Amino acid sequence: MLDTKQLLAFAAVLEHGQFGAAAAQLNLTLGAVSLRIKALETHYGQRLLVRGKTVRATAAGQRLLAHVHQLRMMEADLRNGDVPQADTSPQWHRIAVAVNGDSLSSWFLPGIANALAQHHIVLDVVIDDQEHTHEALTSGDVAACISTQSQAMRGCLAEPLGVMRYRCVGAPSLVAQCHNAKGALVPHQLLRTPAVIFNRKDGLQDAFLAQHLGLHSPQYPRHFVPAVDAFESALAHGMGWGMVSDLHLQARANALPLQELLPGSAVDVALYWHHWVREPSLTQGLTAAVKLAAKALLRPTQ
Structure with a gap:
């Protein structure tokens, strides 16, 4: 049987990234927190x-952290099932999720806002590229x-949500520079023009070049702009070309020419x-x- 106080100390250290802040949160001495962690590691060997x-x-610590998060939510379930006594105000419960930036701003938050209020959930959102969000779940x-990723890790489900469609776009003046007099896209001219990329994990531009132009691992100048509003502003001001989802293009048709x-x-x-x-x-x-x-906003999975 795992010791609850040791688990709380373990989770607090990881949430703060240091022993001192965890000790302050738990109203314990630094030595007491260290002893609880040491006892937990001795138990695990x-x-x-x-x-x-x-x-x-560590890898074992990541598995334990996922277990702690599960325990916390199960305890919240039990508390919600109790008959309230003196204090009838709702308790809010934290759930951490990892979401890609495009989904977060276009359909995820608008789609779940009512459910968050209904179930008294506060979100702790980790933003990452959609090809890397799974690492946050794996780590606990x-x-x-x-x-x-379509493959679920052990103990989890991977349910298909749908498809986000992205298009290669740019400001009208930039688009004109990348086409010849007949209106055809000139690949080598495109590669001489900077791209606007959300972050270094974003591979949508390379996917577009490979799928539609047959260009694999090409070299081209890049702006890295890791904020949705700033990313859109960079495209609108002609700083480069980039990949934007249909959902964003439809929602921002007037603001993004x-x-x-x-x-x-x-x-x-x-x-x-x-x-x-x-x-x-x-x-x-x-x-x-x-x-x-x-289901309401994404394209159906084929």
């Missing part, structure tokens, strides 16, 4: 934390994620909702809302 400037979990940092560089050519990205098979009722409510929102 292996290291659970990698000590350094920022403390992080989040309870669920949106990912391009962008044109396709190769009309009719898109990159489709299939998305999956990864969550635990044995998930608490709070996460079940979130899962239902996510699936409903995706």
Whole structure:
């Protein structure tokens, strides 16, 4: 049987990234926190934390952290089932999720807002590229994620949500520079023109060049702009060409005077909702809302 106080100390250290802040949160001495972690590692017979400037979990520690998150949500379920006594005000419950930036702003948050209020959930969102969000679930940092991976890890489900369609666009003046007098896209001219990329994990531009122009691992100048509003502003001001989802183009048609560089050519990205098979009722409510929102706004998975 695992010791609850040791688990709380373990989770606090990882949430803060250091022993001192965890001790302050728990109203314990630094030594007391260290002793609880040491006792937990002795129980497991292996290291659970990698000590350094920022403390992080080992592989075994990541599995334990996921278990702690599950326990917390199950305890919240039990509390919600109790008959309230003196204090009838609702308790809010934290759920950490990993979501790609495009989904977050276009359909995810609008689609689940009512469910969050209904179930008294506060989100702790980790933003990452859709090909890398799964790492946060694997590490135990989040309870669920949106990912391009169709294969679920052990103990989890990967449910298809739908497809986000992206188009290669740019400001009208930039698009004109990349075409010849007959209106055809000139690939070598495109490669001499900077691209606007959300972050270094974003591979949509390379996918477009490979799928529609037959260009594999090409070299071209790049702006990295890791914020949705700034990314759109860079495109609108002609700083470069980039990949934008149909959802964003439709929602921002008046604010973003962008044109396709190769009309009719898109990159489709299939998305999956990864969550635990044995998930608490709070996460079940979130899962239902996510699936409903995706069905309404995403393209169906073929």
